[in-house]
Amino acid sequence: MLPAMDVRAGISTYALYKEEPSFSDPEFFHIEDIKSRARLFNWSISVHSHPRMYQLIYVASGQVRARIDDREYDTEGPFIFTIPPSVVHGFEFERDTLGYVITLSRVLLADEQLSRCSSSHEELMYSAQAIDLCEREDDQRFLDQTLNQLVNEYRSNAPGKQQLFEYLLFSLLIKLGRHLQNDQGQRSHDHYAKRYQQLCDLIEKYYRQHKPCQFYADELCTTTIGLNRACKAVSGKSAGDLIQDRLALEAQRMLIYSSAPISLIAYELGFADPAYFSRFFKRRVGSAPSAFRDHRERG
Numbered sequence: 273m274l275p276a277m278d279v280r281a282g283i284s285t286y287a288l289y290k291e292e293p294s295f296s297d298p299e300f301f302h303i304e305d306i307k308s309r310a311r312l313f314n315w316s317i318s319v320h321s322h323p324r325m326y327q328l329i330y331v332a333s334g335q336v337r338a339r340i341d342d343r344e345y346d347t348e349g350p351f352i353f354t355i356p357p358s359v360v361h362g363f364e365f366e367r368d369t370l371g372y373v374i375t376l377s378r379v380l381l382a383d384e385q386l387s388r389c390s391s392s393h394e395e396l397m398y399s400a401q402a403i404d405l406c407e408r409e410d411d412q413r414f415l416d417q418t419l420n421q422l423v424n425e426y427r428s429n430a431p432g433k434q435q436l437f438e439y440l441l442f443s444l445l446i447k448l449g450r451h452l453q454n455d456q457g458q459r460s461h462d463h464y465a466k467r468y469q470q471l472c473d474l475i476e477k478y479y480r481q482h483k484p485c486q487f488y489a490d491e492l493c494t495t496t497i498g499l500n501r502a503c504k505a506v507s508g509k510s511a512g513d514l515i516q517d518r519l520a521l522e523a524q525r526m527l528i529y530s531s532a533p534i535s536l537i538a539y540e541l542g543f544a545d546p547a548y549f550s551r552f553f554k555r556r557v558g559s560a561p562s563a564f565r566d567h568r569e570r571g
Contacts, residue, residue, distance in 0.1 A: 301437065302375040303426045306331070309373065310365045319362035326376045327355040328444075330419060334369025338362070340400045350405035350412045354448065359400045372419055376441070403451050411447060418444050467492065467502040471511060479518045480542045485511045520556035523549075527565045534561045 306329075310317060319339055329338075331349035338345040338353060340361045345353075349371060355361050357378050405412045418440055425437045474488055488511060489496045499511045507514065519541060526537045538549035553561045 301377065301426070301441075303423055304373055306334075306365060306369050306371040306373060310363070310369065311367075315365040315367055315369070317363040317365075319360055321358050321360045322355070322375070323358050324378055326357055326378050327353075327361075328374040328376075329353040329355065329363070329371070330374075330415065331365075331369060331371040332416070334371070335366035336369060337364040338402070340402070343400075343402075345402055347402075347404070350415075352403045352405060352415070352448070354401040354403075356400060361400070372423070374419075374422070374441075401448070403448060408451075411451070414447060415444065418447075464502040464505040467494070467499070468506040471499065471503065471514065475515055475518050479515060479522070480540075482519075482542050483515075485515070488515075516552075516556055520553065523553055523561070524557065524564065527561055528568050534565075537561070 329352065331347075331351045331353075333349045335348040336345075336351070338347075338361065340353065340355065341359055348366075349369070353361070405415065422437065422440050422444070425433055425440065430436075470492055471488055474491055478487070485496045485499065489499045492499065496511070503509055503511045503514055509517070523537060523541055526532065526540065527534075530537070532540070534550070535546040538546040541549065543549035543552070550561055553559075553564070557564060559567070
């Protein structure tokens with residue numbers, strides 16, 4: 273069990289933890305395993321920030337409690353945190369936690385090649401992320417292999433060291449960007465599905481009143497654009513189509529299961545003019561109400 277994180281000591285700024293900032297090397301990068309630094313401080317890294325540095329904290333195994341800006345995480349590896357410059361963060365690691373900390377100059381990450389390669393570049397670079405790798409064995413294997421190669425390049429003095437290091441680093445960041453895209457897609461789909469269901473519930477309540485799309489958008493505290501986007505994502509139809517489809521469905525039911533005159537059905541469904549109802553029905557169903565009823569009675 274990890275102890276509670278103490279944030280009362282205030283927020284310090286460092287290059288590496290407990291090392292004073294240095295602005296002399298714009299191509300700065302540094303890699304070390306979590307154990308090397310965390311055990312010097314009894315596995316507790318107090319809240320701090322890096323004004324000019326970007327960090328990746330990869331927890332391969334072990335429990336960790338993290339505080340990142342106003343969010344707290346209590347999790348275990350495999351897990352990776354991305355910490356953009358100036359984001360306040362602190363960690364309580366379980367003793368003998370395995371993993372790496374990669375620290376990079378934000379100048380290094382300003383490379384246009386990286387932004388072109390990853391559609392999630394902005395989110396990855398400017399907002400902290402917490403990515404669970406527990407059920408992503410292939411991606412964890414890729415991460416482990418890439419990090420091992422990064423460590424080897426960091427420790428070597430082979431020709432082309434920086435170029436290969438950057439290539440490996442960019443491939444790692446692109447992989448993380450894919451996770452963000454997948455997670456965003458799932459969150460968007462879940463959000464759209466919820467909004468779609470809310471709209472369907474409202475349509476069921478108000479479809480006879482012929483409310484416009486703006487009414488439904490206002491009821492759901494969104495815009496007609498947002499409403500249509502959700503409907504398209506889930507059903508492939510616009511909100512207006514869903515409203516009219518529900519009205520047409522009820523008209524078909526009444527024509528099939530009741531002997532009421534078509535004019536009465538029109539009034540029951542909120543149409544002031546039976547002729548307009550007939551035009552609406554033919555446009556949505558493909559035949560006039562009378563022809564539809566006759567066909568169903570004969571069939």
